[in-house]
Amino acid sequence: xxxxxxxxxxxxxxxxxxxxxxxxxxxxxxxxxxxxxxxxxxxxxxxxxxxxxxxxxxxxxxxxxxxxxxxxxxxxxxxxxxxxxxxxxxxxxxxxxxxxxxxxxxxxxxxxxxxxxxxxxxxxxxxxxxxxxxxxxxxxxxxxxxxxxxxxxxxxxxxxxxxxxxxxxxxxxxxxxxxxxxxxxxxxxxxxxxxxxxxxxxxxxxxxxxxxxxxxxxxxxxxxxxxxxxxxxxxxxxxxxxxxxxxxxxxxxxxxxxxxxxxxxxxxxxxxxxxxxxxxxxxxxxxxxxxxxxxxxxxxxxxxxxxxxxxxxxxxxxxxxxxxxxxxxxxxxxxxxxxxxxxxxxxxxxxxxxxxxxxxxxxxxxxxxxxxxxxxxxxxxxxxxxxxxxxxxxxxxxxxxxxxxxxxxxxxxxxxxxxxxxxxxxxxxxxxxxxxxxxxxxxxxxxxxxxxxxxxxxxxxxxxxxxxxxxxxxxxxxxxxxxxxxxxxxxxxxxxxxxxxxx
Numbered sequence: 001x002x003x004x005x006x007x008x009x010x011x012x013x014x015x016x017x018x019x020x021x022x023x024x025x026x027x028x029x030x031x032x033x034x035x036x037x038x039x040x041x042x043x044x045x046x047x048x049x050x051x052x053x054x055x056x057x058x059x060x061x062x063x064x065x066x067x068x069x070x071x072x073x074x075x076x077x078x079x080x081x082x083x084x085x086x087x088x089x090x091x092x093x094x095x096x097x098x099x100x101x102x103x104x105x106x107x108x109x110x111x112x113x114x115x116x117x118x119x120x121x122x123x124x125x126x127x128x129x130x131x132x133x134x135x136x137x138x139x140x141x142x143x144x145x146x147x148x149x150x151x152x153x154x155x156x157x158x159x160x161x162x163x164x165x166x167x168x169x170x171x172x173x174x175x176x177x178x179x180x181x182x183x184x185x186x187x188x189x190x191x192x193x194x195x196x197x198x199x200x201x202x203x204x205x206x207x208x209x210x211x212x213x214x215x216x217x218x219x220x221x222x223x224x225x226x227x228x229x230x231x232x233x234x235x236x237x238x239x240x241x242x243x244x245x246x247x248x249x250x251x252x253x254x255x256x257x258x259x260x261x262x263x264x265x266x267x268x269x270x271x272x273x274x275x276x277x278x279x280x281x282x283x284x285x286x287x288x289x290x291x292x293x294x295x296x297x298x299x300x301x302x303x304x305x306x307x308x309x310x311x312x313x314x315x316x317x318x319x320x321x322x323x324x325x326x327x328x329x330x331x332x333x334x335x336x337x338x339x340x341x342x343x344x345x346x347x348x349x350x351x352x353x354x355x356x357x358x359x360x361x362x363x364x365x366x367x368x369x370x371x372x373x374x375x376x377x378x379x380x381x382x383x384x385x386x387x388x389x390x391x392x393x394x395x396x397x398x399x400x401x402x403x404x405x406x407x408x409x410x411x412x413x414x415x416x417x418x419x420x421x422x423x424x425x426x427x428x429x430x431x432x433x434x435x436x437x438x439x440x441x442x443x444x445x446x447x448x449x450x451x452x453x454x455x456x457x458x459x460x461x462x463x464x465x466x467x468x469x470x471x472x473x474x475x476x477x478x479x480x481x482x483x484x485x486x487x488x489x490x491x492x493x494x495x496x497x498x499x500x501x502x503x
Contacts, residue, residue: 002066003177005038005230006222007159012063013037014051017173022083027197028296031190032173035083036226038163039066040156043133044073048154048163049226053086060090069094074130076138077102078165079151080109084226089114101130103142106150124152134158139218143167143209145202145458145492153213160221162213167206168238169225170194180233187229191238194227195245196303197296200333203246204457204498210243248337250306252398253284257298258311259291259320264345264376265311271382272309272343272371275389280397290322299329307339307396308365310356314344317351319359327356331363334457339396340365343388345373368395454480454499461491463499 003011013036019029035051037059045067051059063069069091075098077085088110092098097120102110104123111117124130124140131137136158143151146167154163170190174182199206223231223238231238254276260266266289273285286305288298302308310327312319319327340363342356350372357370371388373381394401454463463469463483468476471490474483480499487496 001062002039005177005224006161006232008041009156009159009161009224010039010041010066011036011177011224011230012039012047012059012066014055014059015173015175016052016055019171022171027171028294029171030294031171031186033083033171033227034173035086036169036224036228036230038224039063040132041067042136044131045071046074046076046132046138047072047091048076048224049078049084050087050091052083056087056090059087060094063091064094072098074098074132075100076154076163077106077110078154078163079148079226080106080113081148082113084165085110085113089116092116092119101138101140103144103150103152105144105148106152109148109150141209141213143205145205145494146209147198147202149492155218157218160219161224162220162222162235163224165226166198167225168223168231168242170228172228174229177230178233179229179231179235179238182229188241190228191241192245192303193296193300195242196300197333200303200335202458203248203336205494206242206246208497210239210246214239245303249303250338251284251304252282253286253301253305254307254309254392254396255286255288255298255301255305256309256311257288257290257293257302257323257326258344259289259313259323260311260345261313261315261320262345262376264373265313265343267377267382268343268345268371268373268385269309269311271377271385272389272392275386275391276393277389278386279390279393280401282399283393283397290320290326295326295329298326299333302330302338303333303335305338306398307341307392308360309341309343309392310360311343312352312356314346314350314352317349319344319352319355323352323356324359327359327363330365331359334364336364338365339368341368341370341392343371343373343385345375345377347375350374368392452480453502455502456489456492456494457498457500458494459489459492461489462502 005011013034015034017032019033022029037050038048040046072095077100099120099122101122101124107121126142129137129139136156139155139157141153143153151165153165171194172190176182179187220235223235256269256273258265258269269287273287276283276285286301312323340360342353342360344353353370353372357367361367369391451465465479466476468474468478472487485496
């Protein structure tokens with residue numbers, strides 16, 4: 001079945017109501033998904049993307065019912081993942097010489113998946129165009145690391161349709177294709193979930209790439225995504241949302257997540273949440289047990305929040321495995337400008353809380369008070385937890401509260417013992433002994449305030465001014481302000497604007 005999109009454009013994709021896992025099992029698609037492929041018939045016939053591998057046979061059969069496969073002049077692959085280009089082998093077996101237009105990086109991905117280096121590849125770069133007749137052109141825009149190095153978008157002039165690849169999409173299945181035909185609450189909930197779990201690490205690039213595309217001053221009538229709806233009603237509304245979400249997004253919201261062995265840490269979470277609400281009734285508070293709740297929902301709530309509290313019982317002097325796994329996800333997503341704190345119960349020792357607090361710092365959170373409780377919290381310990389919640393609410397408030405905030409950042413409160421010093425320093429960093437090197441030490445001393453190390457926000461490569469970057473003729477002892485604007489990250493190839501100062 002095809003769906004008419006606009007003019008000579010038809011949707012020839014596949015709905016997948018049953019899919020529940022994406023990227024292995026890392027993303028739960030609670031409402032299915034769709035694999036959007038588009039057929040354009042002007043003087044030239046163009047296919048944009050295919051569908052997931054498991055639908056290869058159906059895709060080719062359905063496409064053949066719509067058009068003579070030999071009449072396809074060009075195939076455009078915006079992205080080489082299997083959910084976009086999975087049916088390519090089945091299709092190319094029928095039309096092996098058809099030109100495939102993609103980025104240079106995509107050739108490596110496509111041949112890696114399909115093992116056909118002999119296919120007729122044509123590489124494109126930003127600004128390249130392909131004339132398809134009737135006064136219309138396909139214009140290509142590279143979007144590396146959104147969210148793969150090979151990604152690109154394709155714009156159809158005349159009809160003013162942007163085939164946006166993964167950007168602006170969502171894992172959402174509906175018999176209706178267009179954004180104005182579906183439940184708006186469901187749609188935007190899935191859009192935000194998609195952004196939070198997939199695109200957050202690349203937010204800096206999202207902003208830069210959207211501004212680059214807007215700078216082309218191209219008219220826009222539709223955004224045709226690779227998953228979910230086609231945006232035809234006010235398509236720029238999702239563009240505005242992306243710009244908002246990419247800008248260190250947060251709401252007046254705090255998320256608590258934990259795992260617990262004997263419900264002691266759960267009791268702490270409940271009491272902390274009560275204290276937060278008492279001190280700041282206007283803040284939204286959500287609590288999740290990581291062993292029982294959808295992981296992607298928790299991550300979406302963290303994305304929405306100004307701060308997060310992570311709790312774990314201590315088991316073998318380390319944190320609970322499911323908490324550790326979620327913290328690893330947080331480190332990969334690299335949320336920006338959010339606060340965090342650890343809490344948890346313990347019996348013989350409280351190593352889990354220390355580890356959680358350190359891991360939160362590693363993930364880029366601005367850490368404040370941490371809280372430990374020994375054994376099962378009694379009434380007095382629960383009151384300490386509530387007071388801890390009040391303190392957190394006051395410290396993290398986005399508006400003035402009645403009670404002043406005392407300075408207590410960077411310490412652990414132990415509700416079962418006395419106040420104890422924390423391995424976390426007051427400025428939110430960890431004291432780590434570095435290997436000694438006289439040359440580097442001298443270079444650092446000469447650099448003074450320019451000696452800050454810079455980290456790529458996309459691939460995490462670190463520029464050390466004491467070492468420079470000899471491959472780009474940046475001498476040791478070159479501070480970041482003096483690094484040429486032509487500098488590119490050696491790991492992912494992106495420019496200076498995606499680098500942040502390391503905390």
